[in-house]
Amino acid sequence: MTITEYDVKTILTKTRIPAGDYVINPYIGCPHKCIYCYADFMRRFTQHKEKWGDFLEVKRYNQRFNIPALRHKKIVFSSVTDAYNPYERTFCVTRGLLRQFMHTEVKIEILTKSDLVLRDRDIFKYIPNIRIGISLNTLDDSIRKALEPHAPSVNRRLNAIKLLHDEGLDTYIFLSPIFPGITDFKEILRTCKTYTNQFYFENLNLRGAFRPIVLQYIRDNHKALVSLYDEIYKYNTIEYWQIMEKEIGVFCREQNIQWGSYFYHEKIRK
Numbered sequence: 001m002t003i004t005e006y007d008v009k010t011i012l013t014k015t016r017i018p019a020g021d022y023v024i025n026p027y028i029g030c031p032h033k034c035i036y037c038y039a040d041f042m043r044r045f046t047q048h049k050e051k052w053g054d055f056l057e058v059k060r061y062n063q064r065f066n067i068p069a070l071r072h073k074k075i076v077f078s079s080v081t082d083a084y085n086p087y088e089r090t091f092c093v094t095r096g097l098l099r100q101f102m103h104t105e106v107k108i109e110i111l112t113k114s115d116l117v118l119r120d121r122d123i124f125k126y127i128p129n130i131r132i133g134i135s136l137n138t139l140d141d142s143i144r145k146a147l148e149p150h151a152p153s154v155n156r157r158l159n160a161i162k163l164l165h166d167e168g169l170d171t172y173i174f175l176s177p178i179f180p181g182i183t184d185f186k187e188i189l190r191t192c193k194t195y196t197n198q199f200y201f202e203n204l205n206l207r208g209a210f211r212p213i214v215l216q217y218i219r220d221n222h223k224a225l226v227s228l229y230d231e232i233y234k235y236n237t238i239e240y241w242q243i244m245e246k247e248i249g250v251f252c253r254e255q256n257i258q259w260g261s262y263f264y265h266e267k268i269r270k
């Protein structure tokens with residue numbers, strides 16, 4: 001792992017992603033190394049020759065945020081890294097930034113795959129508008145290991161969301177990305193519906209450099225699904241997702257589960 005650390009003058013970026021007004025990425029790069037990581041495109045903006053997941057840039061931000069200007073705005077941690085990747089334990093960049101939002105009316109949304117998020121509960125209780133999501137797409141840890149080799153196990157994530165929820169924080173599970181034929185959303189909802197009260201769903205998109213890697217993984221490990229992936233990703237049919245979205249809606253209504261969809265998110269406009 002190549003690690004560089006440097007000072008930055010800005011760290012807050014306006015965003016068009018539907019979940020927020022601004023995004024903060026405390027790092028460039030992400031050691032979780034998910035095989036489907038769309039953020040791989042960030043390598044184009046750096047000089048790194050290493051593969052995605054083998055380098056990390058640590059941003060030191062020593063400025064103060066203009067808190068009055070951010071009142072009621074929503075800031076998302078993060079869009080192209082995991083703010084709680086394992087190196088956050090050492091560098092504490094996310095923790096330092098979050099401290100600035102204590103006792104303010106800024107809305108904070110954190111989406112992570114890591115139970116390291118639990119470390120900062122002492123800060124969260126002083127951020128009145130904070131929401132924390134854990135993402136996962138399987139309960140089978142051998143599949144998790146193949147798709148997200150360096151991210152925390154399924155059990156660690158479930159324990160984390162359960163604890164945060166039990167402590168009264170606003171939490172959700174993000175089923176993302178949903179792998180056709182692999183992600184069993186009903187099994188996840190049945191298991192986790194007492195761990196949090198909100199669920200969001202996002203389909204797997206294969207538009208980046210990671211497309212051949214994911215398709216190779218399917219050919220090597222899930223031969224029976226090859227024709228399904230061809231149908232969805234070679235011929236770009238969206239019927240599979242339309243049917244699944246309807247099924248999710250029916251199931252969530254039956255189970256009285258609060259849910260939201262980020263399917264086909266390239267079409268979402270704020």
Ligand code: SF4
Pocket residue numbers: 030031032033034036037038039079080081082113148151
């Ligand atoms: S956790 Fe997110 S940013 Fe990090 S490698 Fe996985 S998909 Fe990419």
